[in-house]
Amino acid sequence: MRKLWYGGTIYTMERENETVEAVLVEADRISAVGSYEELVKQADELYNLNGATMYPGFVDSHLHIIYQGQKLTRLNLSMATTTDEMLGMIREAAKNTPKNQWLFGEGWNENNFPDNRIPTIQELDAIRKEPILLTRICHHVVLGNTAALSAGGYDESSASPFGGEIGRDADGKLNGLLYEQAANPVTEAILKEGEAYVDELTNTLDLAIKDMLSYGLTGGHTEDMSYFGNYKNPLTAYQRVVGMKQHFRVNLLRHQSVFEEMMEDNIIYNDSFIQLGAMKIFVDGALGCSTAALSNPYADQPNNKGLLIQSDDELERLVKLARTHNESVAVHIIGDAGAEQLLTILEKYPLTNGKRDRLIHACLLREDLVERMKKLRVVIDIQPAFVPSDFPWVIDRLGENRLEWAYAWKKLLEHGFMCAAGTDAPVEDINPIATIYAAVERKKPYESHDGYLPGEKLTRFQAVQLYTLGSAQAICKEHEQGLIKPGYLADFSIFDRDLFEGTSEEMLAAKAVKTVVAGRIVYELATDLDL
Numbered sequence: 001m002r003k004l005w006y007g008g009t010i011y012t013m014e015r016e017n018e019t020v021e022a023v024l025v026e027a028d029r030i031s032a033v034g035s036y037e038e039l040v041k042q043a044d045e046l047y048n049l050n051g052a053t054m055y056p057g058f059v060d061s062h063l064h065i066i067y068q069g070q071k072l073t074r075l076n077l078s079m080a081t082t083t084d085e086m087l088g089m090i091r092e093a094a095k096n097t098p099k100n101q102w103l104f105g106e107g108w109n110e111n112n113f114p115d116n117r118i119p120t121i122q123e124l125d126a127i128r129k130e131p132i133l134l135t136r137i138c139h140h141v142v143l144g145n146t147a148a149l150s151a152g153g154y155d156e157s158s159a160s161p162f163g164g165e166i167g168r169d170a171d172g173k174l175n176g177l178l179y180e181q182a183a184n185p186v187t188e189a190i191l192k193e194g195e196a197y198v199d200e201l202t203n204t205l206d207l208a209i210k211d212m213l214s215y216g217l218t219g220g221h222t223e224d225m226s227y228f229g230n231y232k233n234p235l236t237a238y239q240r241v242v243g244m245k246q247h248f249r250v251n252l253l254r255h256q257s258v259f260e261e262m263m264e265d266n267i268i269y270n271d272s273f274i275q276l277g278a279m280k281i282f283v284d285g286a287l288g289c290s291t292a293a294l295s296n297p298y299a300d301q302p303n304n305k306g307l308l309i310q311s312d313d314e315l316e317r318l319v320k321l322a323r324t325h326n327e328s329v330a331v332h333i334i335g336d337a338g339a340e341q342l343l344t345i346l347e348k349y350p351l352t353n354g355k356r357d358r359l360i361h362a363c364l365l366r367e368d369l370v371e372r373m374k375k376l377r378v379v380i381d382i383q384p385a386f387v388p389s390d391f392p393w394v395i396d397r398l399g400e401n402r403l404e405w406a407y408a409w410k411k412l413l414e415h416g417f418m419c420a421a422g423t424d425a426p427v428e429d430i431n432p433i434a435t436i437y438a439a440v441e442r443k444k445p446y447e448s449h450d451g452y453l454p455g456e457k458l459t460r461f462q463a464v465q466l467y468t469l470g471s472a473q474a475i476c477k478e479h480e481q482g483l484i485k486p487g488y489l490a491d492f493s494i495f496d497r498d499l500f501e502g503t504s505e506e507m508l509a510a511k512a513v514k515t516v517v518a519g520r521i522v523y524e525l526a527t528d529l530d531l
Helices: 036-042 064-073 083-095 119-126 148-152 182-188 195-214 232-245 258-266 313-322 336-348 367-373 385-388 393-398 401-404 409-414 432-441 460-474
Strands: 003-011 019-026 030-032 045-047 053-056 058-063 103-108 131-135 143-144 162-169 173-180 216-223 249-255 274-282 329-333 355-363 378-382 416-421 492-495 512-517 520-524
Touching: 003 036, 019 036, 030 036, 053 460, 058 329, 058 416, 058 460, 064 103, 064 195, 064 216, 083 103, 083 119, 083 131, 119 131, 119 143, 119 148, 119 173, 131 148, 143 148, 148 173, 148 182, 162 182, 173 182, 173 195, 195 216, 195 232, 195 512, 195 520, 216 460, 216 492, 216 512, 232 249, 232 274, 249 258, 258 274, 258 313, 274 313, 313 329, 313 336, 329 336, 336 355, 336 367, 367 401, 378 409, 378 460, 385 432, 409 416, 416 432, 416 460, 432 460
Parallel strands: 003 045, 003 053, 058 216, 103 131, 216 249, 249 274, 274 329, 329 355, 355 378, 378 416
Antiparallel strands: 003 019, 019 030, 053 492, 131 143, 143 173, 162 173, 492 512, 512 520
16 A cells, blocks of 8 residues: 655755655655655555644654653652652652552652752651662662662672762761662662563553654664563563564664673564664763763862773773674763773774764763764764753853863764764653754753853754654664655654744644654544544
């Protein structure tokens, strides 16, 4: 059956302002683009856009889909604006949490509190004797009560592991905070096995993907393989939700801790809905919790340069392992010291197979590092929504003298780098429109100033292309994804308005009216209009 899409504005996203009148789809591919009069003779079915605007399918280039699903079902602390409000939300949740279950909370951010005060372990113990585990918005720090820390084997005599830190108060006592690798013993103590657990993951994943489809997202590059027990648990969930429904495209990054096992088990997918991606490596932490690795100390913490999660030898071992299997790496780097450590290794083991390594976040760089990056086959996964989230407090953390290469999305594009847009969800809002707004305006909606570091603002075309062609380039699929062009996959994001017209605030009101994957409508906005 050949389907003709017409009757609205259709952007190819190959060149700015380039539109076509109609798109002919056969099976899961675009067979032709052109005029309605020319193509209607070849069509078996007609799909009238009724004035809506169609783009190539939007793909979030970096997120954690199962965590995003958990965010939708667990206590959401991201809206707390004071310590007392956060504690009140935990108290209410505790009333409805059975005593034989952990109480989980997501998304707290002390930078939103007037005094920046994080609840203490004593305050959590007063709420509940049973385990409480609260994940910071960046997912690089957790806060637990005594029961949660004890489940991970922690007591007052415990020493911090390499690449992590156990938080302590002024008297040297445990304060409930666990940074980076120090959180692993606690999270690993949570039961993550059995068919009931896999069913729970499946339901959580299904909820998350349905939510993403409702925002016009046709796919995502996600990292979920190492946080839910054996990698086969989340992989089974993906097989059940995506493999069977084939309504969404996922590229599964393989965490450094499970990569070799997955290779030895010869896990292979040959379809275009579930693809195995690069080895995911964490090099440093996050700026919000001051664990991103900096070459010079934090401006507001002169004795702290953050944390390198990997030793030089271990990072080299991991990159060599990926290369042994002819694979690229996707590496979390936020601070300039983390970027420098990684580049030194990549320069020793450059890709020669046509693939591209992925630099994820790259929030703080230096000009010398950028020049080195130009000589490597890399794509940069950026998160424009980090700007309104991190400013203005990040200015005090970094200092004015380091801002030239902080969150420098425009300069990276001008230097010729391929860049893709993601949200790092559940860290940021999954809605791609919020990310596009952040890339264009570099501030929270309706703020009156000109944006943070306004010289780095992107055009709307650049911002949208990060979600289309950019995400395709990140996985070397730009020959078949990310454009509306003959031969390309028939994945479309269709909105109720033109994202390139009107004010930025008007653009924020845009809603996805249809999401199309492989030529099939997989989401449709409930409406009285026959779109």
